[in-house]
Amino acid sequence: MTRGTRDVHKRVRTARGRTASSNRWLARQLNDPYVRQAKAEGYRSRAAYKLIELDEKFGILKGARRVVDLGVAPGGWSQVVRKLRPGAAVVGIDLLPTEPLEGVTLLQMDFMADEAPAALRDALGGPADLVLSDMAANTVGHKQTDHLRTMGLVETATWFAIENLEPGGAFVAKVLAGGTDAALLSLLKTHFRTVKHAKPPASRKGSSEWYVIAQGFKGTPGPQEG
Ligand SMILES: C[S@@+](CC[C@H](N)C(=O)[O-])C[C@H]1O[C@@H](n2cnc3c(N)ncnc32)[C@H](O)[C@@H]1O
Incomplete structure (x- = not known):
């Protein structure tokens, strides 16, 4: 990606009839170098650059052959996986419909539904070597409820990763500011050799999102380990 183009700024002319807040939104969109870059490079979301930057820092896509993309819509992350790992099989799931993507199997269903893991x-068609989750719970405006819903998604995604990764595999998930809570962090540390948190530059500074990057899956526990 050509970083130079991120620096160009556009001015938004004030149009009559536009509210101040919609002007601010439009200005942010037009001046957002990632939005422009995504358009120029054919990515469906500016979120694509978060995965690109996480990969640059942690090498998460290195050697990936079977990838699960939780919260795939509109498809930016899966596009990145297919571009950087053209041979990788990708399966994405989302509540929302996603336009077809070559090499990506798309499931429109709730990841929290009982039948989703199967x-x-x-x-x-085989164990995953990378489980990605960019899922975000729809916020209802009630702080504790929103927190619990988001943590519920992350925790379920973590268990899915533990049950479906092959040894050496990796798990990357969007979490809240402050990272994962103590219980989840200890679960991740039990099952992965390294667990780190990062906020990629493409993640808006004002947003509370962070990512947890767990690498080096130790393998599914045997019956004696519970
Ligand atoms: C930030 S978007 C993902 C953007 C995507 N990574 C990209 O680059 O295009 C988060 C997605 O998570 C999905 N999501 C939230 N809860 C979900 C659930 N329970 N099951 C499936 N998808 C869910 C939302 O519908 C939304 O499309």
Whole structure:
């Protein structure tokens, strides 16, 4: 990606009839170098650059052959996976419809539904070596509820990763500011050799999102380990 183009700024002319807040939104969109870059490079979301930057820093896509993309819509992360790992099989799931993507199997269903893990496993046709989750719970405006819903998604995604990764595999998930809570962090540390948190430059400074990057999956626990 050509970083130079990120620096060009556009001015938004004030149009009559536009509210101050919609002007601010438009100015942010037009002046957002990632939005322009995504358009120029054919990515469906500016979020694509978060994965590109996480990969630059942690090498998460290195050697990836079977990838699960939780919260795939509109498809930016899967596009990045297919571009950087053209041979990789990708399975994505989202509540929302996603326009077809070459090499990506798309499931439109709730990841929290009982049948979702089996559907993902069937579509993948083998153990995953990378589980990605960019899922964000729809906020209802009640702080504790929003927090619990988001943590619920991350925790379920973590268990899915533990049950479906092959040894050496990696798990990357969007979490809240402050990272994962103590219980989840200890679960991740039990199952992965390294667990780190990062906020990629493409993640807006004002947003509370961070990412947890767990690498070096130690393998599914045997019956004696519970
Ligand atoms: C930030 S977007 C993902 C953007 C994507 N990484 C990209 O680059 O295009 C988060 C997605 O998570 C999805 N999502 C939230 N909860 C979900 C759930 N329970 N099951 C499936 N998808 C969910 C939302 O519908 C939304 O499309």
